[in-house]
Amino acid sequence: MSVTEQQLESIKNSIKSVPDYPKPGILFRDVTGLLEDAKAYSATIEILVERYRNKGITKVVGTEARGFLFGAPVALGLGVGFVPVRKPGKLPRETYSEAFSLEYGTDVLEMHTDAVKPGDVVLVVDDLLATGGTIEATVKLIRRAGAEVHDAAFVINLFDLEGEARLKALGLECFSVVNFPGH
């Protein structure tokens, strides 16, 4: 199936914008409407799976929490395993840990040390790219485990928050299904 302009429009329209959430000055791009719309959700997954099929991807990594909602179905579509990167204290075995800053705060992310290995070619998936802090930390975790990051894929790129430039500086290509301004 190839995705039509109409499907892209329905994906875009399903994402609602909420001013001043979770803090004054933040324009929150809410993917819950997309998740509630089966056609828009499956078209989104299809776009990502089609783009990364036959590219040698061996693992998909998704970041808690919204990255799970897109990363896991993309992993299944590609026929590879899914690795969760989680907020601190949630993973039961030995982890690598990375601190980072976010558009509206700071956080720490963790990944099991044995979840990806040298030789793995990893696709990172998240719902949204803003400043790029979350994905920079995720890429550092994957590289610490000795695996290669192929690409980072997003449903939404907030293109004026310069996340893409931050990830390019890490040597990473980015793809996003739709683009919105951050403000």
Ligand SMILES: O=P(O)(O)OC[C@H]1O[C@H](OP(=O)(O)OP(=O)(O)O)[C@H](O)[C@@H]1O
């Ligand atoms: O590019 P950045 O500036 O790092 O921002 C993007 C990240 O922020 C959001 O996650 P959040 O930390 O709010 O967590 P959630 O998925 O648990 O809601 C979003 O899902 C991305 O992961």
Ligand SMILES: Nc1ncnc2[nH]cnc12
């Ligand atoms: N503006 C925004 N909307 C939704 N999620 C976000 N994560 C970071 N910035 C965000």
